[in-house]
Amino acid sequence: MSNTPAAVSTDEASIAETASSDLAKLRRLVLGLFLISACSALYFARDFFMPVVLAFLVAMTLTPIVRFLRKRGVPSALSATLLVVAFATVFGLLAYVVSGPAITLVNDAPSIGRTLAERLRQLQRPIERINDIMQQFDTMTGQVTDPNIEQVALAQPGVVSRAAGSVLSIGTSIGITLVLALFLLASGQMFYEKIVQSFGRMSDKKRALRVVYDVEREISRYLLTIALINSGLGVAIGTGLWIIGVPNAILWGVMAALFNFLPYIGALTTMLVVGVISIVSFDSLSYALLGPGFVLFCNLMEGQLLTPLILGRRLELNAVAIFIAVAFWSWLWGLVGALIAVPLLVVIKVFCDNFESLQSMGNFLAAQQSMEPAETAPDPALPEAPKSGPAVLDVVTSAQP
Structure with missing residues (x-):
């Protein structure tokens, strides 16, 4: 008979090896799809995920202080509230102090650029030579814009509206980050209890x-x-x-x-x-x-x-x-x-x-x-x-x- 025990054992081992190989390929495929989906979610839903990740990092940073105060009899909710309020106060004061010089620096950027160009005049000559060569190349390839051709430009939102939208978005993200960090720090032992019960x-x-x-x-x-x-x-x-x-x-x-x-x-x-x-x-x-x-x-x-x-x-x-x-x-x-x-x-x-x-x-x-x-x-x-x-x-x- 051809179906000897040795032949049957060999066939079973071959089938098991093939199944294991297919399972490993399937796992790699699922892992690749998961990573692609995760990256897409993090990119397109960054307005949601960014405050959440920042809140976890802030909570992890302040956890040793909350734990130290809890061992001294201070409740986690109280210490977490005080720490988050102190963190927000320091952050707000720094933002207020830095905002003035930052705005002035942005407004003075053109004059700073001119002054820097004057100070580094000897380094600017090779760059000007390169610019001349690039302009000559554009002229030869016909990429210079004809002044007689009318161009249509799409209207863009104003600077003030863009700045207002950015400030509102940043403020919302900071608020979500601080509130979520407060809840994470004040939760105390709930996280450990859930892990134990799992x-x-x-x-x-x-x-x-x-x-x-x-x-x-x-x-x-x-x-x-x-x-x-x-x-x-x-x-x-x-x-x-x-x-x-x-x-x-x-x-x-x-x-x-x-x-x-x-x-x-x-x-x-x-x-x-x-x-x-x-x-x-x-x-x-x-x-x-x-x-x-x-x-x-x-x-x-x-x-x-x-x-x-x-x-x-x-x-x-x-x-x-x-x-x-x-x-x-x-x-x-x-x-x-x-x-x-x-x-x-x-x-x-x-x-x-x-x-x-x-x-x-x-x-x-x-x-x-x-x-x-x-x-x-x-x-x-x-x-x-x-x-x-x-x-x-x-x-x-x-x-x-």
């Missing part, structure tokens, strides 16, 4: 709590620490530029603090802008170089000494991954997306480090190769146990160190 076995409940605590601790401490470091950097740069005599030093300090969330690119942009303002403001070119030189010095001290000393090197990211993330999120959400690209990348890396199936992805995002599994050390400041039932109470109590 699992059936006690071991799964404990492991889920460990992972959630570790991820939240690392992300919240990173975001809070980076926010404080960038704020200190902005204060240092603003103070130094004020001493040097650079106009609108507060504006450049705020710009340095915000743009420092963009590694490499942010510091370079701040240095170039301060350099242009210094060249326009001072007669001596050597003295004008003090402003961008001071910005460069502060960013080098922050990036090479202060941040590694405080945060360590566990959360350092691959430079290629940083540039890809910044390019992707800036394409999706513009400047806001570029500023939150690195914090979101850190969130993704921490999640990958805490799940065994995703550790290869976390290793790719890391600056240095490290094949050791991430340790999930117990949090010394775990929240108090939720009171939604004996089983939940036992799980959280046993999860505490």
Whole structure:
């Protein structure tokens, strides 16, 4: 007989291998479709998703402070309200202080451009030569517009209407962000209770709590620490530029603090802008170089000494991954997306480090190769146990160190 047990076993193995291969292809196809759908949703519904993501980042940043106050007897709702109000007040004051110099700078942009062109006249001659060549090329190819041909231009909305619409949209986004962050911070133990109730076995409940605590601790401490470091950097740069005599030093300090969330690119942009303002403001070119030189010095001290000393090197990211993330999120959400690209990348890396199936992805995002599994050390400041039932109470109590 041809249907021997060995032949049947071989056929079954072949069928199982084919089914496994087809299932893997189907999973990759579904994953690709999901990523395309997610990117499309994030792009076309950015007015909804952007405030939500910002609210989660703000909540994660302020979580260590809420947890610290809760251990001292302050209710989460009260501390969350005070923190969000303080955050909104500081943000509003900075926006009010910076708005005046920013508007003046925009109005003076033409005169600044003329002054800069006069100061850099010797560098402008090659550019003028290139422009002449391009005009000659346009003339030869017939791309010069005939003045006798009437052109029709579509009327665009006025500057005032566009500005009003932008201010209204920004105000709405900020309001949604702050309100949602307040609810997230004031929710207290509800998030942990829902996670515990989502699992059936006690071991799964404990492991889920460990992972959630570790991820939240690392992300919240990173975001809070980076926010404080960038704020200190902005204060240092603003103070130094004020001493040097650079106009609108507060504006450049705020710009340095915000743009420092963009590694490499942010510091370079701040240095170039301060350099242009210094060249326009001072007669001596050597003295004008003090402003961008001071910005460069502060960013080098922050990036090479202060941040590694405080945060360590566990959360350092691959430079290629940083540039890809910044390019992707800036394409999706513009400047806001570029500023939150690195914090979101850190969130993704921490999640990958805490799940065994995703550790290869976390290793790719890391600056240095490290094949050791991430340790999930117990949090010394775990929240108090939720009171939604004996089983939940036992799980959280046993999860505490």
